[in-house]
Amino acid sequence: MNAEQFSENGRKMVEYIRTYLEEIRERKVVHDVVPGYMQELLPSEAPMEPEDFSEIFKDIDNIIMPGVTHWHSPRFHGYFAAGNSYPSILGDMLSDAIGCIGFSWATSPACTELEVITTDWLGSMIGLPEDFLHRSPGRGGGVIQTTASETVLLCLLAARTRAVEKYRQIYSHLDEMEIMSKLVGYTSDQSNSSVGRSGLLGAVRMRKLEADTNFCLTGEILRAAMAEDKAKGLIPFFLCATLGTTGTCAFDKLDELGPICKENDMWLHIDAAYAGSAFVCPEFRHFMKGVEFADTFSINPHKWMLVNFDLSVMWIKDSSLLVDAFNVDPIYLRHENAGKGAPDYRHWQIPLGRRFRSLKLWFMLRSYGITGVQAYIRKHVSLAKEFEQLVLADSRFEVVADVVMGLVCFRLKGSNSLTEQLLQEILKDGRIYLIPAIVHNVYTLRLAICAERTNSDDIAFSFAVIKTCADAIMKDSKTPESTRQAITQQTRYVGLD
Ligand SMILES: *Cc1c(COP(=O)(O)O)cnc(C)c1O
Numbered sequence: 001m002n003a004e005q006f007s008e009n010g011r012k013m014v015e016y017i018r019t020y021l022e023e024i025r026e027r028k029v030v031h032d033v034v035p036g037y038m039q040e041l042l043p044s045e046a047p048m049e050p051e052d053f054s055e056i057f058k059d060i061d062n063i064i065m066p067g068v069t070h071w072h073s074p075r076f077h078g079y080f081a082a083g084n085s086y087p088s089i090l091g092d093m094l095s096d097a098i099g100c101i102g103f104s105w106a107t108s109p110a111c112t113e114l115e116v117i118t119t120d121w122l123g124s125m126i127g128l129p130e131d132f133l134h135r136s137p138g139r140g141g142g143v144i145q146t147t148a149s150e151t152v153l154l155c156l157l158a159a160r161t162r163a164v165e166k167y168r169q170i171y172s173h174l175d176e177m178e179i180m181s182k183l184v185g186y187t188s189d190q191s192n193s194s195v196g197r198s199g200l201l202g203a204v205r206m207r208k209l210e211a212d213t214n215f216c217l218t219g220e221i222l223r224a225a226m227a228e229d230k231a232k233g234l235i236p237f238f239l240c241a242t243l244g245t246t247g248t249c250a251f252d253k254l255d256e257l258g259p260i261c262k263e264n265d266m267w268l269h270i271d272a273a274y275a276g277s278a279f280v281c282p283e284f285r286h287f288m289k290g291v292e293f294a295d296t297f298s299i300n301p302h303k304w305m306l307v308n309f310d311l312s313v314m315w316i317k318d319s320s321l322l323v324d325a326f327n328v329d330p331i332y333l334r335h336e337n338a339g340k341g342a343p344d345y346r347h348w349q350i351p352l353g354r355r356f357r358s359l360k361l362w363f364m365l366r367s368y369g370i371t372g373v374q375a376y377i378r379k380h381v382s383l384a385k386e387f388e389q390l391v392l393a394d395s396r397f398e399v400v401a402d403v404v405m406g407l408v409c410f411r412l413k414g415s416n417s418l419t420e421q422l423l424q425e426i427l428k429d430g431r432i433y434l435i436p437a438i439v440h441n442v443y444t445l446r447l448a449i450c451a452e453r454t455n456s457d458d459i460a461f462s463f464a465v466i467k468t469c470a471d472a473i474m475k476d477s478k479t480p481e482s483t484r485q486a487i488t489q490q491t492r493y494v495g496l497d
Contacts, residue, residue, distance in 0.1 A: 001053060009053050016060070017089065021072060024451075025458075029075040029433045033067045069433070074451040074458035077434040080246070080274045081380070081406060081450040085306040087367035091360030092308065101353040103346035108356070112342050115144055115358040118365065123315050125370055126279035126299065129292050132315040134343075142315040143348040144357045148273035149194030151298045151314045154322070154350055156185065156198045156238055159267030159295075161325040163237035166265070180204060184229050185238035188217035188252060190245040190439065192271060198240075205234070215248050215401060215439060217241060219256025226264065238267045243287055244275025247437040247446070248401035248409045251275070251287045258293025270297045273312070275405050277304035278381070281374050284404075295321070304380075304406070305373060306364050306452065311357050316348075323347040380406035380449040383459050387447055390463040396470060400442060406449035409437065412470060416443035425469035432462045 001009065041063045071082045102111030119142025120133045134141035145151045160183060167179045174182075183204045187195045188211040199206025207229075209221050226236045239261050241252040254270070261268040270291065276299025278284045291297065298314040301307040316322060327347055346352050368376070381404075388403045391410045400409040411419040420443055423436055437446050447462065 005053065009057070012057065016057075021084075024070055024073045025075065025453075027070050027073060028430060029070050029073045030427070030430055031067050031069060032430075037067060038063060072451050074454040075432045075462065076450050077432060077447045077462065078450075079435065080448050081304045082309060083300075083302045083305055083307045083311075085308075085364055085367070085452065087363035088307045088360040091363035095356040095359045098356055100356055102356060103352050103354055104344040105342040109342065111354075111356045111358070112345060114356075114362055115345065116141065116343065118358045118361045119143065119313055119315070121365060122299075122301070122313060122361070125373075126276060127282070127285045127288065128297060128315060131317050132297060138317070139319045140315065140317045141319055141343065142313055143343075143345055144354075144361070145298070145312045145314050145349055146310045146351075148271060148298050148300050148312045149192065149197070150350060151296070151312060152192075152195055152240055152269065152271060153198040153201055154314075155267065155269040155296045156202045156204070156240075158321050158325045159185075159238040159269075160202055160204055162267065162321055163235065167235060179235070182233065182235045183237045184234045185240070186222060186225060186236065187240040188215075188221075188242065188245070190215045190217075190247055190250055191240060191242045192246050192273070195240045195271070204238075210440075211250065211252075213440075215245060215250035217252040217257065219253060219260055222257055222260055226260070236264055236266055238269070240269045240271055243270060243272035244278075244405060246274070247439045248444070249275060249405050249407045250401060251404075254288065254290030254293070256290070258290035262293055267296075268294045270294045272298065273300040274303050277301060277373075278377050278405055280305075280370060281377055301361060301364075304377070306368065306376060307360050311361060319343065319348065376452065377406075380454070383449045383454055383456065384408050384447075386456060387449075387459050387463060390460070394467065394470075396474070400439070400444045408447045409439075409444045410447065411442070411444045416441075418473070419443050419445060421473050422466070422470055425473050426466060429465060429469055432465050 070076055071078075072084050098108070098111075100108035100111055102108050105112045116134045120135050123133050123142050130136045131138050131140045132142070145154070160180065163183055164176050164179050167182075168174070168176065171179065180203065185199060185204055185206045186209055187206060189208045190211045191208070196206055196208060207225060209217060209225050211217050212221065222239070229236060239257060241254055241257050243251050243254070245251075258268060260266075272279075275284075275287070276297075279288060279299075295318070296314060296316045298312060299305075300312045302309040302311045345354060365373075384403050384406045387408050388399055388410075391397045391399055391408065396412055397410050398413050400411055412422055416438075420436070423434070423445060426432065426434065434445055434447050437444050449459075451458075
């Protein structure tokens, strides 16, 4: 493709993207394809001779789109919002063109410096204490990671290193491995599955504590577990608290958990992957009470802040705990400006290479402004409230958890199998998409407000579909419960995680 053709095809692609996003509502939100569908449509080897881009372009509609789930459709209510916006897409285009691998300041100073500035902007926007920011006198600062799950692993590994070093001084008869085998980390049974997985990857015990009846982890629950473990000779070293759990968007009691972590010199990581974006609105910041006790804090602008995947931000109060824990410094990576106020971000993450991700964040923040982001969050929250009202107005339904952000957890009153059957019916209908969660043995449906352009009519539409599906299964309610259970056990559903 020469430069001329790039311009022409580029314009065509931008138009295609624009039409795709503007008319996405008209598309069926979930695909109809079966596994392996694409093998029938594509040859088994790459083409020997070059093909014209117009041929490739045609196959977007013929081959790709039939197998796409339209995450940015207002009819898509699965998981959590996935961020997207025109400025963010443009930012990624430029990042692709620059194509630097910004592992140190010297490899492209703009890549590091824009990240320092935008993570400070963002931290300040959501009300993080100053000592998490680069501009503070200490060793704090933000860094862009690929995902919140990678951040959890990184923090756990840094916490493990810190604990092993400390306890080797205290228990001088134990070696590193023996100390590691005594460490125990905590999280709630409502935290993201990636937290448990980090424990496995990091080869340390990770206890999932049963959250209270509001699905929150409290100080009392943590204290009881720690007392048990200490009595067994274990060493508590890490807590991953969640602000906005994946299942029901519950908030752990940070103001109770924080002081316990401090007293016991435990690393406190706060996973606010989804709900953290809402703290740009001061009215939600009460959920962050106790954040000053945290060592690390993370949010996903690629979830609920208009930036397309992948862009997850982590802040740390003392970056030397990362840099010293994982520092290898071969000569080919050194440069003479190292350590002069511009971080070498390779020490702050697991991979070596890194993309120029801050461009898309910068484009988005400047295009929307803080007020634009606030308006977007508030609109989603108010749409969730509208949906909640529709659910509550139909006496067959109940709402399972407080609706505070853009998520509503609801179910049909009665047995779990009834709601499972409702979901089967909704997925069969195919006009909208949602997924279930099982929280403390209660089967619930999650309706997340996801698309930027979702409006009240979309919410009314989604509820109308749900109602029709409920009518359909209730009509069959003469079917005995035992038969219904047998039916739903045979059908598979797509769950969280
Ligand atoms: C979505 C989610 C994650 C995982 O986010 P990734 O960036 O995809 O790793 C982690 N924690 C919570 C609370 C989430 O909602």
